[in-house]
Amino acid sequence: MATTLRTILFILLFAFITQIQFNLDADKTATRQLKNALELAVHDAALAVNPEQLGNGRIVFDQDKAIDKLKASLEKNLDIKSGSGFVYTPNENSFYNNDIFLLHLEFIDDSYPRTYPFTYVNDQFKIMETVDGPSVIAVISTESPRWFVGDSSLIRQAAVYEYKK
Secondary structure, rough: HHHHHHHHHHHHHHHHHHHHHHHHHHHHHHHHHHHHHHHHHHHHHHOOOOOOHOOOOOOOOOOOHHHHHHHHHHHHHHHHHOOOOOEEEEEEEEOOOEEEEEEEEEOOOOOHHHHHHHEEEOOOEEEEEEEEEEEEEEEEEEEEOOOOOOOOEEEEEEEEOOOOO
């Protein structure tokens, strides 16, 4: 009887540890994918530069085109589709289960005169970055796609793409 109880206990312990491991792996994978996709998206958005201003030696972002490029990049790299505003819904075969939110998008360019480098600070998202030139800054968030039921884990990633002056 003691051997049977120990065996059951070890099986339950193994199942519990396996559940934790699968959930942690899902957290790590989702965090890495969000960061990589956001890095690519802010890069793509930063390519939307006003050509007339560029001809005058100034980097000024065409924000409408930049937002379109950012959305298209996120949709492609995360297998999601954009809904209203900056809310993205996972496609059927996406790794993610919950909506993904673009919480913050900011363009720092030469449309406003400033000297570089300067320290960009966003207290809301706890971002502090030394910016050496015009930049695109974005913050994205979602809940981790856990395999097993448990406390949800909120994942938030930020990315900055800058032109050096």
